[in-house]
Amino acid sequence: MTTDIGTQPETAPAAPGTPSNTLSIAISGSGGAGVMTVGELLLDAAARAGLYGRMGRTFGPQIRGGEAAALLRLSSRPVEGVGDAYDLLVALDWGNIDRFADEIPLASDSRVLFEARAGEVPEIIARTGARLLEQPYGEIARGVRGGRSNLVVLGQLARILALDPEVVRDAVRGRFGGTAIDTALAVLDLGLDRAPPIDRPIKRSSAGATGGSTASLPPATPRWNLSGNQAAGLGALRGGVRFVAAYPITPATDLLEWLAVELPAVEGHLVQAEDELAAVNMCIGASFGGVPAMTATSGPGLALMLESVGLAVAAEVPMVIVDVMRGGPSTGIPTKSEQTDLDVAVHGLHGEAPHLVLAPLGVADCLFTTQWSVELAEALQVPALVLSDQSLAQSRLVVDEPPVRVSPATRRRAEAPGEGYRRYALTDDGVSPMAVPGTPGGMHVADGLTHDPRGRPSSRASDHSAQLDKRRDKLVGFDFGDAWGEVDGDGSLAVITWGSSTAAVREAAARLRASGRAVRTIALRLLSPLPVEALTRALDGVERAIVVEHNHSGQLHRQLRAAADWPCPLFAWHRPGPLPLRPGELVEVIDARLTACSPPEETPA
Amino acid sequence: MNEPLTARDYKSDVHPVWCPGCGDFGILNALTKAMAARQLPPEHVALISGIGCSSRLPAYLTTYGFHGVHGRALPLATGLAVARPDLTVVAMGGDGDGFSIGGNHFMHACRRNVNMVYLVMDNAVYGMTKGQASPTTETDWTGSKLTPAGTHMPAFRPLEIALASGCAFVAREFSGNPNGLARRIDEALDYPGFAFIQVLSPCITYRPEQMGYKKIVHDDFEPTAVRTEAMARLLDDDGMTTGLLFKAPPAPWQGDPVPDRHRAPERVLRVGAAA
Numbered sequence: 110m111t112t113d114i115g116t117q118p119e120t121a122p123a124a125p126g127t128p129s130n131t132l133s134i135a136i137s138g139s140g141g142a143g144v145m146t147v148g149e150l151l152l153d154a155a156a157r158a159g160l161y162g163r164m165g166r167t168f169g170p171q172i173r174g175g176e177a178a179a180l181l182r183l184s185s186r187p188v189e190g191v192g193d194a195y196d197l198l199v200a201l202d203w204g205n206i207d208r209f210a211d212e213i214p215l216a217s218d219s220r221v222l223f224e225a226r227a228g229e230v231p232e233i234i235a236r237t238g239a240r241l242l243e244q245p246y247g248e249i250a251r252g253v254r255g256g257r258s259n260l261v262v263l264g265q266l267a268r269i270l271a272l273d274p275e276v277v278r279d280a281v282r283g284r285f286g287g288t289a290i291d292t293a294l295a296v297l298d299l300g301l302d303r304a305p306p307i308d309r310p311i312k313r314s315s316a317g318a319t320g321g322s323t324a325s326l327p328p329a330t331p332r333w334n335l336s337g338n339q340a341a342g343l344g345a346l347r348g349g350v351r352f353v354a355a356y357p358i359t360p361a362t363d364l365l366e367w368l369a370v371e372l373p374a375v376e377g378h379l380v381q382a383e384d385e386l387a388a389v390n391m392c393i394g395a396s397f398g399g400v401p402a403m404t405a406t407s408g409p410g411l412a413l414m415l416e417s418v419g420l421a422v423a424a425e426v427p428m429v430i431v432d433v434m435r436g437g438p439s440t441g442i443p444t445k446s447e448q449t450d451l452d453v454a455v456h457g458l459h460g461e462a463p464h465l466v467l468a469p470l471g472v473a474d475c476l477f478t479t480q481w482s483v484e485l486a487e488a489l490q491v492p493a494l495v496l497s498d499q500s501l502a503q504s505r506l507v508v509d510e511p512p513v514r515v516s517p518a519t520r521r522r523a524e525a526p527g528e529g530y531r532r533y534a535l536t537d538d539g540v541s542p543m544a545v546p547g548t549p550g551g552m553h554v555a556d557g558l559t560h561d562p563r564g565r566p567s568s569r570a571s572d573h574s575a576q577l578d579k580r581r582d583k584l585v586g587f588d589f590g591d592a593w594g595e596v597d598g599d600g601s602l603a604v605i606t607w608g609s610s611t612a613a614v615r616e617a618a619a620r621l622r623a624s625g626r627a628v629r630t631i632a633l634r635l636l637s638p639l640p641v642e643a644l645t646r647a648l649d650g651v652e653r654a655i656v657v658e659h660n661h662s663g664q665l666h667r668q669l670r671a672a673a674d675w676p677c678p679l680f681a682w683h684r685p686g687p688l689p690l691r692p693g694e695l696v697e698v699i700d701a702r703l704t705a706c707s708p709p710e711e712t713p714a
Numbered sequence: 715m716n717e718p719l720t721a722r723d724y725k726s727d728v729h730p731v732w733c734p735g736c737g738d739f740g741i742l743n744a745l746t747k748a749m750a751a752r753q754l755p756p757e758h759v760a761l762i763s764g765i766g767c768s769s770r771l772p773a774y775l776t777t778y779g780f781h782g783v784h785g786r787a788l789p790l791a792t793g794l795a796v797a798r799p800d801l802t803v804v805a806m807g808g809d810g811d812g813f814s815i816g817g818n819h820f821m822h823a824c825r826r827n828v829n830m831v832y833l834v835m836d837n838a839v840y841g842m843t844k845g846q847a848s849p850t851t852e853t854d855w856t857g858s859k860l861t862p863a864g865t866h867m868p869a870f871r872p873l874e875i876a877l878a879s880g881c882a883f884v885a886r887e888f889s890g891n892p893n894g895l896a897r898r899i900d901e902a903l904d905y906p907g908f909a910f911i912q913v914l915s916p917c918i919t920y921r922p923e924q925m926g927y928k929k930i931v932h933d934d935f936e937p938t939a940v941r942t943e944a945m946a947r948l949l950d951d952d953g954m955t956t957g958l959l960f961k962a963p964p965a966p967w968q969g970d971p972v973p974d975r976h977r978a979p980e981r982v983l984r985v986g987a988a989a
Contacts, residue, residue, distance in 0.1 A: 156985040157986050279986070332984070334983065334985050335983045343983070354789075371977070373972060373973075374971075374973065374974035374977040375971075377971060378797060378971060380792070380796060383821075383822035386785075386786060386789070387788075387789035387792075387819055387822070388789075390782065390789035390790040390793065391789045391790065392793055393780075393782070394795075394797070396793075397780055397790075398798035398801070399798070416783055417782070420783050424782075507985065546758070546760045546778040546801050548757060549757045551778075552776055552777055552779075553779070554772045554779035555781070556773075557781065557782060
């Protein structure tokens with residue numbers, strides 16, 4: 110076993126390509142070892158100390174006893190995505206580390222702190238060349254009756270980061286209750302006292318930072334610490350959703366559990382359905398009753414729902430479906446992320462059924478995108494699919510408090526319908542005033558059968574084409590404004606991306622710009638109907654574009670190629686999960702395209 | 715304006731697709747009679763159906779309605795009834811819709827016990843697809859080209875399933891007795907929970923022998939509030955007994971949410987906020 114315990118405090122260099130004010134830490138252990146607890150506490154403490162950060166989670170399929178790791182990235186500046194490598198790995202044990210070591214890349218100047226009694230350092234770790242520092246975690250924890258190793262780790266990491274111990278204690282007090290607090294604080298103090306000689310404070314980039322100490326001033330503006338699933342839940346609430354029905358599925362379940370507490374407080378309902386077929390139809394029923402409704406699921410559940418999503422399109426009933434994507438196809442990799450459902454979300458309905466598909470561009474953006482999706486669904490009387498994914502949904506992010514956005518009630522109601530009311534009247538914008546049950550004079554039958562403007566079943570060609578036109582026109586004629594996507598930078602090379610890939614694309618572009626290379630990034634929030642005009646404008650002056658996404662077949666690339674003649678060639682770069690896209694690999698991809706004298710062959714669609 | 719509503723006032727001008735003589739006409743008549751008996755404002759009633767001959771019924775009424783996809787009438791009705799407890803919600807459909815493609819929802823709607831009436835217009839055949847065996851078709855029925863040697867499966871027994879799943883209002887009626895059915899629907903509308911009525915409704919086109927139902931139905935159920943008694947009563951039941959089988963106080967659905975105006979979901983997300 111190679112061990113290297115330095116005698117002098119040393120400053121660990123940052124991983125290559127990582128800003129020096131950023132530190133990535135992985136904490137691994139078997140399920141039940143408490144690595145998620147220590148990760149969450151460290152993120153909370155760092156946030157209380159004025160830092161930004163993110164924490165992702167990786168775990169195997171086991172319920173208990175499987176491998177798990179908390180993956181943190183802390184910084185004095187806002188961070189959204191993961192870095193290229195981990196500066197520190199803390200291993201409480203080596204259980205099944207080989208299954209997920211490739212999710213924790215280490216560089217030769219990384220440090221590995223590991224439990225002394227965990228046995229020999231596995232080859233997969235040793236061969237990285239990272240410096241190994243054996244730690245007597247269990248022994249230290251036993252200094253307090255009932256003490257656990259994970260809080261020793263918290264103390265050590267707080268010391269390495271030079272976090273104010275009192276801030277860390279506040280974080281611990283906020284988490285534990287009763288007598289557990291005293292035990293936890295005592296173990297924390299042991300960890301603070303027995304930290305290894307590594308000094309790695311995160312300096313504040315702004316003026317006033319004192320050297321050698323992590324900024325411990327509380328932030329001037331309020332900050333939030335939230336997961337993508339919480340953000341989506343809050344967006345739903347703010348958008349006016351008051352009915353949720355769903356069937357549990359990883360990684361969407363914690364969104365539902367969060368809403369199960371929050372919805373009743375605003376007199377909303379959450380129903381656990383017997384399956385996804387029921388969930389989506391319960392939402393259609395509630396929304397037919399005038400109550401904005403949402404469900405959340407993942408790929409397998411979405412597949413079950415799609416027949417009834419088509420019903421919502423035909424009957425023009427608004428609803429939101431959050432698909433927290435995971436590795437596919439079939440059961441796939443339930444606990445890992447992949448942008449794999451774009452094709453089925455856009456094209457999975459039978460018949461021709463125009464609807465909305467959107468994707469949040471980051472963890473906190475799950476709030477805006479979900480809220481906006483509720484507004485759009487209600488305004489257009491159409492189902493909206495929101496493509497989140499595991500990496501957004503189950504990562505926690507520290508952000509500046511998001512602005513409050515007030516959602517108007519956007520559903521066009523028939524307030525005083527009467528004789529001759531036409532539920533599916535042909536209007537200029539394709540949206541027909543909707544009477545909800547209880548409204549006198551508005552009685553009609555909402556129907557999945559092709560119908561006439563009154564809603565009566567019809568198989569006449571004229572009715573069919575009129576209603577098909579209406580449902581298309583209300584979407585393509587709608588002014589989605591500026592929120593269709595986000596464009597940064599300029600230059601003749603553009604990177605087009607969507608959803609969770611946006612973070613890595615933006616960080617790669619920022620690094621290239623820092624070295625004097627011009628790169629434009631275009632992140633699409635609205636994926637169906639594709640904002641062809643807006644994207645064409647965003648590509649003005651661009652000579653070539655790369656479409657970057659986290660899947661195996663380049664789904665957005667193919668959909669873009671099919672949708673329009675673009676002003677420049679579109680190249681494709683994509684890679685499936687479960688490993689996240691890292692900014693370093695995208696720097697290479699973009700750089701190669703920038704320096705290419707002549708464009709290589711396009712990736713075949 | 716204040717004239718009392720008659721059964722006719724609940725009927726729309728849409729002409730039913732049903733064959734002349736179809737049992738479903740009797741159910742349409744019974745339903746409109748029950749609504750008239752209660753003087754329900756049509757705008758406060760929603761009829762929710764799936765797919766099949768009988769599921770066409772909402773279009774023939776002047777109330778609100780939803781003609782959804784095959785098998786999902788119960789979840790759609792559940793969502794509406796939970797979100798809008800002020801409405802009168804009636805789910806209905808055929809035996810294929812309710813017991814085959816929607817069979818899972820039937821069991822869980824019985825368990826969930828949300829306030830609604832569920833009418834299954836049972837003719838033991840798929841009429842809309844021209845005569846295939848349904849879950850309630852007898853094992854030895856060879857009238858379908860799809861299963862020419864019979865179904866090789868015992869017929870589904872809806873009342874037992876309802877009882878075993880926790881339903882607390884279980885009845886069977888016959889479409890040929892629309893007045894009796896109307897009274898039963900009226901009673902079911904009064905019941906503050908999930909009320910299930912299996913209605914024997916002959917298909918004169920694919921099961922012409924069912925025209926003999928009127929000779930063999932017998933109004934012999936004695937209502938009980940003891941579930942084991944109701945279950946025992948079904949052990950030797952011929953499937954033609956009508957009446958109210960079981961009625962007990964409903965186990966309440968999860969109930970209305972309690973508003974908490976002081977709760978701010980943002981609070982728990984704020985860094986440094988008290989837990």
